[in-house]
Amino acid sequence: xxxxxxxxxxxxxFAEVSRCHGxxxxxxxxxxxxxxxxxxxxxxxxxxxxxxxSLTGLVDRVERRGLVERVPDARDRRxxxxxxxxxxxxxxTEVHQAVTERLDALGAELPAAERxxxxxxxxxxxxxxxxxxxxxxxx
Amino acid sequence: xxxxxxxxxxxxxFAEVSRCHGxxxxxxxxxxxxxxxxxxxxxxxxxxxxxxxSLTGLVDRVERRGLVERVPDARDRRxxxxxxxxxxxxxxTEVHQAVTERLDALGAELPAAERxxxxxxxxxxxxxxxxxxxxxxxx
DNA sequence: TATTGTTATACTCTATAACTATA
DNA sequence: TATAGTTATAGAGTATAACAATA
Numbered sequence: 001x002x003x004x005x006x007x008x009x010x011x012x013x014f015a016e017v018s019r020c021h022g023x024x025x026x027x028x029x030x031x032x033x034x035x036x037x038x039x040x041x042x043x044x045x046x047x048x049x050x051x052x053x054s055l056t057g058l059v060d061r062v063e064r065r066g067l068v069e070r071v072p073d074a075r076d077r078r079x080x081x082x083x084x085x086x087x088x089x090x091x092x093t094e095v096h097q098a099v100t101e102r103l104d105a106l107g108a109e110l111p112a113a114e115r116x117x118x119x120x121x122x123x124x125x126x127x128x129x130x131x132x133x134x135x136x137x138x139x
Numbered sequence: 140x141x142x143x144x145x146x147x148x149x150x151x152x153f154a155e156v157s158r159c160h161g162x163x164x165x166x167x168x169x170x171x172x173x174x175x176x177x178x179x180x181x182x183x184x185x186x187x188x189x190x191x192x193s194l195t196g197l198v199d200r201v202e203r204r205g206l207v208e209r210v211p212d213a214r215d216r217r218x219x220x221x222x223x224x225x226x227x228x229x230x231x232t233e234v235h236q237a238v239t240e241r242l243d244a245l246g247a248e249l250p251a252a253e254r255x256x257x258x259x260x261x262x263x264x265x266x267x268x269x270x271x272x273x274x275x276x277x278x
Numbered sequence: 279t280a281t282t283g284t285t286a287t288a289c290t291c292t293a294t295a296a297c298t299a300t301a
Numbered sequence: 302t303a304t305a306g307t308t309a310t311a312g313a314g315t316a317t318a319a320c321a322a323t324a
Contacts, residue, residue, distance in 0.1 A: 002261045007149035054292045078300045078305040109264050118260045122141045125248050193315045217282040217323045
């Protein structure tokens with residue numbers, strides 16, 4: 001159950017960093033997905049494993065804080081694209097850096113060669129996973 | 140960010156298995172901690188990173204389903220131990236097996252030697268972590 | 279006085295079902 | 302008819318603050 005413990009550790013880091021920025025874990029995850037670019041509600045609900053109705057409220061709350069915006073889709077008047085505002089982009093970047101720093105600090109326990117071997121192995125396991133990535137960068 | 144993606148994958152597995160058993164992720168985590176033995180509310184709140192007041196409600200709901208029980212502490216009349224009922228123990232075991240099976244299936248992507256090397260490396264990283272383990276077993 | 283656990287309150291998160299508007 | 306997104310509703314999860322009972 002090493003994977004379960006690793007997962008809980010990462011979740012804790014994620015939650016703590018989010019809290020430092022006045023966000024919930026779910027709100028941070030929304031920002032992370034959007035940092036790759038604007039996304040419609042339906043696709044967003046698939047990315048986040050959420051019902052569309054649940055997503056409506058989440059986006060409402062984050063929009064109320066000025067971090068995202070609903071932009072009407074010119075080609076389909078039913079649809080919209082959710083995009084990061086300037087402040088939202090800034091926030092997403094900061095959270096990404098903070099999480100990365102804290103996880104890299106953990107990885108520093110291992111020699112570089114071993115660290116890369118682990119990363120490569122995990123990447124292979126993940127290759128079976130069709131879930132969209134929450135983060136744009138590597139590492 | 141491989142760790143973040145692994146974490147999300149594990150969380151998804153955990154949530155899906157929980158749902159199959161009519162539980163939420165948080166309720167399953169409670170059962171997992173208790174599968175090591177009875178624990179008081181204060182210690183439980185530390186294990187789960189929850190305020191005591193939040194824990195009261197969580198334990199209430201799981202107790203209402205007959206999976207756990209509050210047992211008065213004979214030595215301290217303020218305190219109680221939360222313990223699994225027979226049904227709760229059964230449920231915790233089933234969830235543990237299901238999660239283990241699905242994660243092992245993912246690990247099967249890798250040759251055995253590499254798999255063990257990864258497990259050992261991650262265990263070393265986790266050695267810095269003081270969070271109590273959610274599961275009793277190894278793997 | 280300090281600690282154990284609960285209550286009161288307010289929010290966030292989530293799903294199900296029913297709905298509106300557009301395609 | 303099907304799809305995109307919202308609203309209504311109900312329940313679960315969470316934190317803060319105030320509290321009761323015991324140590």
